[in-house]
Amino acid sequence: MIKLKQPKFSEQSLSFTKPSFVRELIAKTKPQYSTDWGSAYCGDSLDLLKKIPSNSINLVLTSPPYALHFKKAYGNVSKGEYVEWFLPFAREIFRILKEDGSFVLNIGGSYNQGEPTRSIYHFKLMVALVEEIKFKLAQECFWYNPAKLPVPAEWVTVKRVRVKDSVEYVWWFSKTKSPKATNRNVLRPYGKDMLRLSQRGVKETVRPSGHSINSSFDKIHNGGSIPPNIVEDYPDDLLKFGNNCANDRYTTECKKAGIKVHPARFPSALPEFFIKLLTEENDIVLDPFAGSNTTGSVAQNLERQWISIDNSEEYLEASKYRFLEKHSV
Numbered sequence: 001m002i003k004l005k006q007p008k009f010s011e012q013s014l015s016f017t018k019p020s021f022v023r024e025l026i027a028k029t030k031p032q033y034s035t036d037w038g039s040a041y042c043g044d045s046l047d048l049l050k051k052i053p054s055n056s057i058n059l060v061l062t063s064p065p066y067a068l069h070f071k072k073a074y075g076n077v078s079k080g081e082y083v084e085w086f087l088p089f090a091r092e093i094f095r096i097l098k099e100d101g102s103f104v105l106n107i108g109g110s111y112n113q114g115e116p117t118r119s120i121y122h123f124k125l126m127v128a129l130v131e132e133i134k135f136k137l138a139q140e141c142f143w144y145n146p147a148k149l150p151v152p153a154e155w156v157t158v159k160r161v162r163v164k165d166s167v168e169y170v171w172w173f174s175k176t177k178s179p180k181a182t183n184r185n186v187l188r189p190y191g192k193d194m195l196r197l198s199q200r201g202v203k204e205t206v207r208p209s210g211h212s213i214n215s216s217f218d219k220i221h222n223g224g225s226i227p228p229n230i231v232e233d234y235p236d237d238l239l240k241f242g243n244n245c246a247n248d249r250y251t252t253e254c255k256k257a258g259i260k261v262h263p264a265r266f267p268s269a270l271p272e273f274f275i276k277l278l279t280e281e282n283d284i285v286l287d288p289f290a291g292s293n294t295t296g297s298v299a300q301n302l303e304r305q306w307i308s309i310d311n312s313e314e315y316l317e318a319s320k321y322r323f324l325e326k327h328s329v
Helices: 045-049 079-096 121-131 153-158 192-200 249-257 269-278 294-301 313-323
Strands: 038-042 057-062 097-107 136-144 167-174 284-287 305-310
Touching: 038 294, 038 313, 045 079, 045 305, 057 079, 057 269, 079 097, 079 121, 097 121, 097 269, 121 136, 121 167, 167 269, 269 294, 284 294, 294 305, 294 313, 305 313
Parallel strands: 038 305, 057 097, 057 284, 284 305
Antiparallel strands: 097 167, 136 167
16 A cells, blocks of 8 residues: 655544444445545445445446547556446446436547547447436536647647547436436526626517527526536536646645656546536445546535545545545545
């Protein structure tokens, strides 16, 4: 096990004082570390998922290794094998979810090797999750990441025949047609146009699309604007999260201790959005491909219980830095 240098970290800064319910969900398995709100486990995700009781998890939120045409340090499966590789995990996720639970999957696309055409491996996976596993596709969302590099360079910056790929899919699946959800928890501040409409008022009309604009359209008494399905960072109007943060607590402390930073972290705003949308306080959130455990840290800050699993002891050990102080992700 990696020993983090003192005094930058001490186990006393993680809360071990009261038992967490989630530790009882994975029987006879010792977590790598625990807090009052959750536990992080190092091991094979599929084996550990099989130990979790059916109908016990409110939300599974994860970003597994993508099927890229080049290998990553954290491990990734080829496009041709990806669906077959992921479906056993999906079956266990379906089993452990509560009937009103949700499964949120962040997955990125990629180019076919050696040519400027896109792979459809992730669409094949989405179809298989619906048709074979019997998930419902509650909604497809999109994560706009402005920090993405213009790659593959051959097509984007050298030959200039493609544009920068800055969007990833975030698919929201559910076991039933009516999963627990409320968009009131993720309302955004009203935009300038909506505030102006509220002041001026609107006339009742029917748009060319057939949608009716009634007399209450310009009212702003609902606490905020309903967000779009393109996930953004505040205060813009999209699901827009850069993942190039180099100065957060986790990254800073890893660098100080000489520990490798996980190369594929997603920003805390992304799990925060879906945890708020799909769960309530004390619900259980699980990430079976936890990496640096952003999901667990965000869940804890929002007072949700959490379980995180990863097969890398190194990355999980470094993820302790996310729990050194409240609201540090």
